[in-house]
Amino acid sequence: SYVLTQPPSVSVAPGKTARITCGGNNIGSKSVHWYQQKPGQAPVLVIYYDSDRPSGIPERFSGSNSGNTATLTISRVEAGDEADYYCQVWDSSSDHQVFGGGTKLTVL
């Protein structure tokens, strides 16, 4: 089955840029989606189709996807960005959803 690998944690100072990776075999051939989840809350879609932002999501959030790695980039990080982030793809070869293990973003 298809596997998505994320680093367990990423730390960044306020105002800096955070990059959260999502690794998968030839993930560049798939559409990758990203969710933000704050404690006690449901996940929120922040990036879909690799790099599109839903309405209401700040432009500071961006995404890219190529080769074996997809990346969520958060520019000018704020304290309110501290959360768990999950990548997700639809694996059409097996007809099922796959989530990455999640990355905890800590704002120092």
Add this chain to the structure above:
Amino acid sequence: QVQLQESGPGLVKPSETLSLTCAVSGYSISSGYYWGWIRQPPGKGLEWIGSIYHSGSTYYNPSLKSRVTISVDTSKNQFSLKLSSVTAADTAVYYCAREEVGARYFDYWGQGTLVTVSS
């Protein structure tokens, strides 16, 4: 605005069947989209359980497939989850979500409901 709301027992005994319903408002299920269930054990990551198309076609997580049934009731604009033979490992927050048809991302989520499996 699309809204989803999970409902069902918060406590289920081991070996019994977990049953949850997701009521959808602001959008008619019969108009399209997939509708999915995702769970999150305490302190752990997200796990997809399965999804159903408005027509009734289903897709299940292979690791849960033998125990899962997802159904849709378009007349009530809701869909449901049944998970049989539960154990403590099924204790989790269960979310329902709307799933886009093309790239299959989840754009609207319910608030989630905690289901504890314990005698």
